Amino acid sequence: MTIELRGKSAIVGTGHAGFGEAHGLTAYDVMAQSALAALGDAGLKLSDVDGLFCTMMEDSMPALMAAEYLGIQPRFIDGTMSGGSSFVNYLTSATMALDAGLCDVALIVYGSNQRTASGRLVTASRPPAYEAPYNPRYPISAYAMAAARHMHEYGTTREQLADVAVAARAWAQRNPEAFERGPLTREDVLGARMVGDPLTVRDCCLVTDGGGAIVMVRADRARDFPKAPVYVLGSAAESSHRQISQMKDFTVTAARDSGARAFAAAGVTPADIQAVELYDAFTINTILFLEDLGFCAKGEGGAFVEGGRIAPGGVLPVNTNGGGLSCVHPGMYGIFTVIEAARQIRGDAPGIQLKDVDLALAHGNGGVLSSQVTAILGSQNTL
Amino acid sequence: MQDAIGPDQFFQRALAEGEILLPKCDDCGAYHFFPRVLCPHCHGSAISWMKARGKGRVHTTTVVRRKPERGGDYNVCVVELDEGVRMMSRVEGIAPGEVAIDMPVTAFVGEAEGAPAVLFKPSER
Numbered sequence: 402m403t404i405e406l407r408g409k410s411a412i413v414g415t416g417h418a419g420f421g422e423a424h425g426l427t428a429y430d431v432m433a434q435s436a437l438a439a440l441g442d443a444g445l446k447l448s449d450v451d452g453l454f455c456t457m458m459e460d461s462m463p464a465l466m467a468a469e470y471l472g473i474q475p476r477f478i479d480g481t482m483s484g485g486s487s488f489v490n491y492l493t494s495a496t497m498a499l500d501a502g503l504c505d506v507a508l509i510v511y512g513s514n515q516r517t518a519s520g521r522l523v524t525a526s527r528p529p530a531y532e533a534p535y536n537p538r539y540p541i542s543a544y545a546m547a548a549a550r551h552m553h554e555y556g557t558t559r560e561q562l563a564d565v566a567v568a569a570r571a572w573a574q575r576n577p578e579a580f581e582r583g584p585l586t587r588e589d590v591l592g593a594r595m596v597g598d599p600l601t602v603r604d605c606c607l608v609t610d611g612g613g614a615i616v617m618v619r620a621d622r623a624r625d626f627p628k629a630p631v632y633v634l635g636s637a638a639e640s641s642h643r644q645i646s647q648m649k650d651f652t653v654t655a656a657r658d659s660g661a662r663a664f665a666a667a668g669v670t671p672a673d674i675q676a677v678e679l680y681d682a683f684t685i686n687t688i689l690f691l692e693d694l695g696f697c698a699k700g701e702g703g704a705f706v707e708g709g710r711i712a713p714g715g716v717l718p719v720n721t722n723g724g725g726l727s728c729v730h731p732g733m734y735g736i737f738t739v740i741e742a743a744r745q746i747r748g749d750a751p752g753i754q755l756k757d758v759d760l761a762l763a764h765g766n767g768g769v770l771s772s773q774v775t776a777i778l779g780s781q782n783t784l
Numbered sequence: 785m786q787d788a789i790g791p792d793q794f795f796q797r798a799l800a801e802g803e804i805l806l807p808k809c810d811d812c813g814a815y816h817f818f819p820r821v822l823c824p825h826c827h828g829s830a831i832s833w834m835k836a837r838g839k840g841r842v843h844t845t846t847v848v849r850r851k852p853e854r855g856g857d858y859n860v861c862v863v864e865l866d867e868g869v870r871m872m873s874r875v876e877g878i879a880p881g882e883v884a885i886d887m888p889v890t891a892f893v894g895e896a897e898g899a900p901a902v903l904f905k906p907s908e909r
């Protein structure tokens with residue numbers, strides 16, 4: 402997204418279908434509940450939606466399946482599947498489509514029942530041919546190898562990784578919507594079952610059911626809705642690989658590029674950001690993205706997160722809902738980074754509401770650190 | 785389109801005969817992996833097959849933890865060959881947790897999931 406599109410679109414509704422277990426519901430049921438929640442938040446009806454932005458884990462034509470289920474006939478659809486980053490990516494395509502008049506009400510939506518359906522990652526994606534014979538556990542082996550390389554090059558420790566999970570839990574404990582709210586210490590994380598060295602099960606995101614949705618309109622009518630509008634000031638993507646064996650530098654993600662361009666479009670810097678919502682599928686993600694987005698230097702992410710520095714009361718509020726590690730992770734978490742960022746700006750965050758948030762960052766990750774998408778959201782004051 | 789042996793088939797057939805071949809670009813001289821019909825570096829499409837020297841280092845590694853009754857823990861790693869390409873594989877002959885980043889390794893053709901596959905063992909020093 403270029404600077405010409407800064408503030409041209411706004412989020413006027415957010416919603417979700419609850420986090421946890423959706424017994425008896427299909428992924429599309431959860432998707433539809435999420436859509437209704439977000440449209441209700443915006444004071445709109447499904448029949449108002451003429452742009453649909455959706456992907457699901459189960460199918461290769463999910464946007465069509467979703468439109469059919471919802472009983473709508475959208476004139477613009479985007480079902481680009483870049484993994485969990487897709488829903489942050491849709492902020493760009495929705496803004497473009499709205500600005501071009503290709504649609505007037507954009508609905509970004511996702512739902513999953515992966516916890517009750519199988520208890521593990523559901524995917525329509527085929528294992529890469531040159532990796533599958535070695536049986537990497539997808540996706541954790543990929544992230545484990547990134548973590549191992551980061552530890553090797555920069556001296557990052559398992560304790561620092563653990564502190565990411567502990568901070569996420571501390572935010573979640575204050576969020577009644579979060580799925581995991583029990584106490585969690587560094588020792589708990591380190592002593593948990595090892596899944597893929599150096600990551601224990603507590604270094605890994607949750608497996609929950611859940612879904613989320615966002616309603617967007619053009620900025621010129623964004624103030625006609627019940628909730629305060631949240632503007633998309635900048636959003637940008639960068640894709641670097643699909644298979645982890647093809648990642649050029651295991652310690653540097655394409656977030657460096659997506660972040661730089663999102664900040665440039667928004668005309669702000671990391672120092673301006675008041676709430677940071679990162680896709681924390683694994684504890685190493687938070688460290689990598691804080692570095693690559695410019696909140697700290699490369700290699701300093703471990704020290705940056707250590708000892709509660711990104712927990713409530715720390716130096717930087719990161720994943721204020723509890724993140725994918727403790728709040729919700731239904732296969733793809735990306736949409737929840739946007740929902741939490743928007744709610745922090747609107748002032749109706751379900752957990753700890755930070756004071757006077759005008760600028761928040763949502764960052765989506767897809768595949769195995771493959772697709773990175775960064776969005777900067779702002780209040781009316783930032784236009 | 786004419787019939788041809790695709791890059792993947794070419795690689796797999798050689799592997800089945802115990803040989804590890806790597807695609808190398810005639811235009812820029814760089815190796816790449818996985819095999820494909822073009823060079824991902826310069827996008828040239830003249831590709832030759834070279835016998836791999838078989839020497840490399842572990843670029844990064846993990847242990848996939850698995851219950852003993854299901855076969856126990858095993859190694860998954862990414863090896864960087866001296867030719868400059870990386871591939872996923874595993875190091876055999878030592879405990880999965882003993883595989884270390886930068887460890888020198890030597891390739892051999894073994895078996896993975898019932899098919900010929902490039903595997904590695906620690907290099908003799």
Ligand SMILES: [Zn+2]
Binds near residue numbers: 827
């Ligand atoms: Zn070339």
